[in-house]
Every structure is written in C-alpha cells, then in structure tokens.
Amino acid sequence: MPALRSWFTIPRGSHFSLANIPFGIVSTATSNSPRVAVAIGDHALDLEAFAANNGFSALSAIQPHQAVFSEPSLNSFAALGRPMHAVVRKYIQSVFAEDTPYPDVLKNNAALQKQALFPLKDVQKHLPFKIGDYTDFFVGMNHAYNCGVMFRGAANALNPNYKYLPVGYHGRASSIVPSGTPIRRPHGQFLPNPAADEKVPVYAHIKKLDYELELGAFVCKPNKMGEPVPIGQAEDNLFGLVMLNDWSARDVQSWEYVPLGPFNAKNFGSSISTWVVLMDALEPFKVKGIENDKEVLPYLKEKDDKTVYDIQLKVDLKTNSGSTTTVANSNGRHLLWSFPQCLAHHTSTGCNLQTGDLLGSGTISGTAAGEYGCLLEGTEGGKKPFKVGDEERTFLQDGDEVTFTGVCGTDEEALVGFGQVTGRIEPALNLGY
Structure with missing residues (x-):
C-alpha cells in the first residue's frame, strides 16, 4: 500500500505519519x-x-x-x-x-x-485516560518460560494452566504515570540472603530494581456486570495500545509472590507512553503470535490466526555518565494470547470492565540473548552483568534512565509508532530506620 502523502510537513521516520493519527x-x-x-x-x-x-x-x-x-x-x-x-x-x-x-x-x-x-x-x-483499574497479564510466553526455568527448573517452567488461560494479576491504577515521570527507588520487605537457612527479612530500599517491556490496551466499551464479552466481540471493546513499563522490585517479588502473586513489588510505579495508537491503525500489522500447542477452550478461540502485532520494540539504558546502550530488541509478536483473548477471559466470570481500564501484556521477550524484555532475564537474576559504556549493570542504579521505543512498519513515510516511554530512577528516600 503506497504511503499517504500530506500537504503538511511530516519528517521522514516520524512515528506519527499520516497512517497513524494517535x-x-x-x-x-x-x-x-x-x-x-x-x-x-x-x-x-x-x-x-x-x-x-x-x-x-x-x-x-x-x-x-x-x-x-x-x-x-x-x-x-x-x-x-x-x-x-x-x-x-x-x-x-x-x-x-x-x-x-x-x-x-x-x-x-x-x-x-x-x-x-x-x-x-x-x-x-x-495521562491519556482516567484509569479506573489496571490488570497486568503474563502472556509473553518466552519471558514466562525463562523466569520459570530460573525459579522452578525447565521441567516445571510453565505452570499447567499457562496454555489454557491468560494469567494476570490486579495492578495498581493510581501509580500509573506518563512517560518522563521520574520513578523513586522504593523500600520493601525482602530477604537480604535468600540462600540462608533461616528466612528472616529486612525492610530497606530495594536492590534489584528492574523494568518490564510491555504493551498496554485501553478498554473503550464497558460490559455489564454478570455479562461476559464474547471473543468475537472483544476487539470492539478496545480503543488502542500504548507501551508500558511495569517497573519491578525483584527482591521484594521473590519474597512476597507466594501464595498470591505480585503486590508491593509492582505497585510503586508503571509508566506508559502518552499517545494511544488506535486499533484501526494497527490493523495492517497483525501477525500470528506464538503458536499454542494446546486446544483452546471455545470462549477463547479466535477465528483469525493473526491476533497480535508486528511492533518492533527496543530498550535503551542511559547512565548518569551519559553512556547509552541498547539493552534489548523484541517484538509484539512474542505473545501467546492476544488482547481480545485477555479481555474475553477477564470478563468470562461476568467481571465488568469500564472505559479507561488498562490491560497489560506482561513482559515481551524473544528467544535469544539481546531479546529479553527485563534485566531479570538478561542477567540471569543478576548473575551475569552487562556493560553500559565503562560501567557494569545487573539491575538498575540511581540515575539510570530507561527508554522504550515501539514502531510498526519499514516505510519511513508511513510508520505507525508509539514514540517513547521514558523513566529515570531517583534515589530512595531516607526514612530514618
């Protein structure tokens, strides 16, 4: 399809071409x-x-x-x-x-x-929406598998339910902030020595601060309580997508997540890009996601096998010294479940979603080094440092700035992009104890 041409000057390579209109x-x-x-x-x-x-x-x-x-x-x-x-x-x-x-x-x-x-x-x-609720899913299967291997071994990396339903947790809408908002290093309860026989936690500023490369979808059409949204109608309930950084305290997460999953490890800040790309603008970039080798239940079965998007995703890390490194390149196609499937499952009990609710994809990782959507994967839990200029990193340090970039297409006159979502880490408060 030839690029749409404008009388208005649109720079080549702009994410906001005439094909977009976010x-x-x-x-x-x-x-x-x-x-x-x-x-x-x-x-x-x-x-x-x-x-x-x-x-x-x-x-x-x-x-x-x-x-x-x-x-x-x-x-x-x-x-x-x-x-x-x-x-x-x-x-x-x-x-x-x-x-x-x-x-x-x-x-x-x-x-x-x-x-x-x-x-x-x-x-x-x-912020583009007044966000009433936020649910973060876990549908980047490569990320789920890699993390599962670290914590449970390859044989039990994915839980038995993983390929039958989109797993998610209820996040915190009040701490979602627009791109450019600084993120303060939080305090939390965690184990200072996880390998010790006696599990005695401390409360201190966290050491293992991480980013998570995600996409987010905004709900436009609410459903009535008690009335699930059929999978064939679910896409009509979605307005558009943003990039999402679900900042994570990995030391807190590893201590608190059993038995009910993420809580304080995820509630201190999530950053989103400020321009919402409409579902219609993304339609030409639909592709197949990760193939599911299980039989999906009828309420989650989509007619079209192209259900996710070819969105080129990049993570850059900039230190206080000014050194910048591209830490990862990934793609929106690395998802097992689509946003319509997430919405259909979310409402399958009759849960009533509202206009402005945000659904996160979970971390989007590829299969190889350089394609991991968080530092937990990229450094194997902090065991393998990487270089940013003359410095080393395992997890984020104060002053580090993380920037996600996402764009669809290769024609520099017809790109459909999200711009960027950026956040800089500020030092923890001195609480005096």
Missing part, C-alpha cells in the same frame, strides 16, 4: 487546561481548538459530541465506540491529505493552523 491529552503555554489532541509528524493538533473553529464542519457524525475534545481525558471520546474512532481518524487523515477534499478546513486556513497546531516540543503531555 490520540492523547495535552496542554500548552497558552492554555494549561488538558484537552484532546492527535499527533501528526512533529506537531500536535489541538482538537478542542480545531472543533471550536469548525474543523469538523464536514463530519456530521461527530458534531453532536464535540465537547469530548475539551475533556482532560480520552474516556468520553473512547466511550463513543470504535466506529466513531474510525471516522474521526479517517476524517483527520483526509484533512491533512495532499489532495484533501477540505482545503479550507486547515490547509488554506493559516489562522486555524496557528491556533491549533503546536510543535510537540512545546506541549505538555498527560
């Missing part, structure tokens, strides 16, 4: 009220200003709902449903198209361009 929440120096925008090249189109100046004059479907673009989250726009998301995205694409049928809307309207188009470097980006 949605987010921004504020500016001229107006500090957060509102809805889309990213286009190295600019943001303020949809509140665009709507207020008849930008949607040729799209009758959205006109009764234009107030959603003045809200400080995407929740109300998302709740309008995927058909509305699709027509708004296509309309914005047509407004920016080289041969736009609506030249007077923006192309020939210098006043509106000045009022509604802002360089991305000049806008403040916020």
Whole structure:
C-alpha cells in the first residue's frame, strides 16, 4: 500500500505519519487546561481548538459530541465506540491529505493552523485516560518460560494452566504515570540472603530494581456486570495500545509472590507512553503470535490466526555518565494470547470492565540473548552483568534512565509508532530506620 502523502510537513521516520493519527491529552503555554489532541509528524493538533473553529464542519457524525475534545481525558471520546474512532481518524487523515477534499478546513486556513497546531516540543503531555483499574497479564510466553526455568527448573517452567488461560494479576491504577515521570527507588520487605537457612527479612530500599517491556490496551466499551464479552466481540471493546513499563522490585517479588502473586513489588510505579495508537491503525500489522500447542477452550478461540502485532520494540539504558546502550530488541509478536483473548477471559466470570481500564501484556521477550524484555532475564537474576559504556549493570542504579521505543512498519513515510516511554530512577528516600 503506497504511503499517504500530506500537504503538511511530516519528517521522514516520524512515528506519527499520516497512517497513524494517535490520540492523547495535552496542554500548552497558552492554555494549561488538558484537552484532546492527535499527533501528526512533529506537531500536535489541538482538537478542542480545531472543533471550536469548525474543523469538523464536514463530519456530521461527530458534531453532536464535540465537547469530548475539551475533556482532560480520552474516556468520553473512547466511550463513543470504535466506529466513531474510525471516522474521526479517517476524517483527520483526509484533512491533512495532499489532495484533501477540505482545503479550507486547515490547509488554506493559516489562522486555524496557528491556533491549533503546536510543535510537540512545546506541549505538555498527560495521562491519556482516567484509569479506573489496571490488570497486568503474563502472556509473553518466552519471558514466562525463562523466569520459570530460573525459579522452578525447565521441567516445571510453565505452570499447567499457562496454555489454557491468560494469567494476570490486579495492578495498581493510581501509580500509573506518563512517560518522563521520574520513578523513586522504593523500600520493601525482602530477604537480604535468600540462600540462608533461616528466612528472616529486612525492610530497606530495594536492590534489584528492574523494568518490564510491555504493551498496554485501553478498554473503550464497558460490559455489564454478570455479562461476559464474547471473543468475537472483544476487539470492539478496545480503543488502542500504548507501551508500558511495569517497573519491578525483584527482591521484594521473590519474597512476597507466594501464595498470591505480585503486590508491593509492582505497585510503586508503571509508566506508559502518552499517545494511544488506535486499533484501526494497527490493523495492517497483525501477525500470528506464538503458536499454542494446546486446544483452546471455545470462549477463547479466535477465528483469525493473526491476533497480535508486528511492533518492533527496543530498550535503551542511559547512565548518569551519559553512556547509552541498547539493552534489548523484541517484538509484539512474542505473545501467546492476544488482547481480545485477555479481555474475553477477564470478563468470562461476568467481571465488568469500564472505559479507561488498562490491560497489560506482561513482559515481551524473544528467544535469544539481546531479546529479553527485563534485566531479570538478561542477567540471569543478576548473575551475569552487562556493560553500559565503562560501567557494569545487573539491575538498575540511581540515575539510570530507561527508554522504550515501539514502531510498526519499514516505510519511513508511513510508520505507525508509539514514540517513547521514558523513566529515570531517583534515589530512595531516607526514612530514618
């Protein structure tokens, strides 16, 4: 498919080509009220200003709902449903198209361009949704297997249920933050010497701070309590994807996870990218995921075998000294279960998901060195340090900055990307005990 061309200058290699049109929440120096925008090249189109100046004059479907673009989250726009998301995205694409049928809307309207188009470097980006609940799944099978080998041996690496259902845990929505927000090293209870015969924990700042390379999906359509979402309808309940860094305290996790799984090891911070890539924009990049050699139960069986996305994922680590190393390259295809399957399973008991709920994929790892989505895997639990410039790392140190990048496609004029999600580690507080 040839790249869509625009009258507006979009730099080659931009994640926000005309093929993308991701949605987010921004504020500016001229107006500090957060509102809805889309990213286009190295600019943001303020949809509140665009709507207020008849930008949607040729799209009758959205006109009764234009107030959603003045809200400080995407929740109300998302709740309008995927058909509305699709027509708004296509309309914005047509407004920016080289041969736009609506030249007077923006192309020939210098006043509106000045009022509604802002360089991305000049806008403040916020959390895209008001997130009510957050469930993190564990559907990156390579990661699950590698961690299982470390803790239980190869014969018992995957639990018996792993290939029959998407395993997940209930995360903490209140500590999800937008890209660029610093992450403070937490304190926690853990074993200072796990190999000791007597298991006596301490409470101190954690030593084994890790990142987790994940994707996250936002729910747009709620379901009623007691009414599961059929697998054939589950994708219609999803708005779009972001990149997700589910920061992890590995020393706390190894002490607390039996018998109920992650808790404080995961609740101190999760970072997400600020532009949400719509499901429609990702559709051309659907691929097969990891093949499941078990018979999936009917409520989880999808008709199409292309259920995940060819998203090129990269992890960079920058130290205080300025040295930067690409720690890992992975791909969104390394998932056993899809987001529709995760949603169908989540609601299979009748659990009622809400607009703005976030579903995480769990760590996405490949099968070889250099493809691991966390340091726990890459350093074999801290046994094998790696180099960042002249320094060594096993886990993250204070001042380290982790950046995830995700993008679909190879045509530099038609990339569909997420930008970045970045977080810098701040020292732990001195608690005095």
